[in-house]
């Protein structure tokens with residue numbers, strides 16, 4: 001029998017507020033262990049939580065960006081469970097009245113977009129962190145993270161392949177980055193994803209028994225874990241066994257999912273309303289204020305780039321695929337009024353440099369002023385396109401402005417016939433075959449010869465002039 005995978009994702013995002021969700025402790029990563037803690041986030045008797053308004057504001061932005069309905073009357077609940085990283089033995093979360101629900105995200109796939117429903121977005125607090133040193137039998141606990149604000153974004157089971165799950169995560173992360181509410185760094189744990197997956201006979205609409213996958217620390221790992229799990233479930237069903245509902249951990253080393261050891265996770269969280277935080281109202285004006293504060297989101301920016309600059313969908317998508325790149329593009333545009341050329345440089349040579357250095361645009365030694373100055377040197381014919389790429393490379397290494405590099409390296413383009421003709425003679429003498437080809441009517445052979453002129457002149461020759469001169473010389 002053929003099966004269709006059914007996938008729903010729970011994404012946890014750490015909000016980068018200055019302080020924790022319910023107390024005044026600093027919300028920072030990397031401090032000395034157990035230095036950002038207080039009676040409230042440790043749950044000491046008599047301490048009382050107070051909601052951080054900034055966390056709620058950030059949460060509202062996310063909900064609105066995902067098209068969720070905001071519930072005007074909402075509350076927090078206690079989710080009770082015992083685990084050493086949870087000092088209070090309960091987590092403040094939201095159970096049956098999340099502050100927002102019924103949103104959606106249109107994910108981009110190779111063959112178009114797909115509408116994925118978002119079930120709910122709720123606000124909760126994070127737990128601390130357990131550390132298991134390689135040496136010794138003891139585990140350590142760091143409570144700095146306990147009580148930091150976390151959003152849980154839960155999708156409906158509308159995804160049907162590991163690739164769709166990957167696209168969902170990529171598009172969701174981009175929106176979160178544009179909103180600037182989280183670092184979204186999976187390695188640091190500020191973005192986490194649990195993947196729920198089940199199989200059903202192809203062509204049916206019911207839901208099968210799911211397993212919940214945890215412990216993936218990259219989107220790639222989510223895709224691999226889902227791939228593995230789909231094959232595992234297929235094998236179970238194919239052999240006439242049933243899939244059991246369980247939580248499984250992705251093991252990066254073994255590249256497989258394994259059942260979580262403790263079976264105590266019998267999901268009885270004994271939820272009840274948090275008695276120390278009264279239910280509260282989110283007013284229409286608060287929602288409106290959050291809506292007004294929304295930045296231009298990736299989809300809107302893409303649309304505007306296509307409409308205002310005549311970019312292809314693909315180019316617009318590339319330029320907006322990182323907020324830093326889109327911002328860089330717009331900063332260039334303020335200095336140099338040629339969107340097409342700027343896009344060409346960013347998508348071509350600059351992206352090449354980012355990829356080969358494993359950096360994003362912010363990590364490159366490049367400012368909008370430096371890049372647009374370089375583009376201008378090429379566009380005004382002072383240096384060739386090829387020399388321009390060399391200057392870019394040099395600029396990133398030395399941090400010197402383009403004009404200085406051109407001067408120091410003597411890269412200014414040569415288009416005067418006198419200087420070029422010697423190079424052209426040399427190329428003609430050394431490439432008899434191409435010369436004969438050209439004379440025999442293969443007009444394309446001239447391109448090869450132009451290439452040789454460029455090479456010999458170290459990119460300094462003006463290719464247009466070189467081509468004209470070559471043709472004139474060969475036809476004579």
Ligand SMILES: Nc1ncnc2c1ncn2[C@@H]1O[C@H](COP(=O)(O)OP(=O)(O)OP(=O)(O)O)[C@@H](O)[C@H]1O
Nearest residue numbers: 006007008009010155156157196197198207208210
């Ligand atoms: N049969 C199924 N197959 C695949 N995914 C499913 C199935 N049923 C539910 N899901 C997905 O599993 C996720 C369930 O998340 P939710 O937070 O509602 O519950 P939970 O995992 O039980 O709770 P917790 O937050 O304690 O982990 C959703 O993304 C949902 O779409």
Ligand SMILES: [Mg+2]
Nearest residue numbers: 010152154194
């Ligand atoms: Mg959940």
Ligand SMILES: [Mg+2]
Nearest residue numbers: 010194196212
């Ligand atoms: Mg879950």
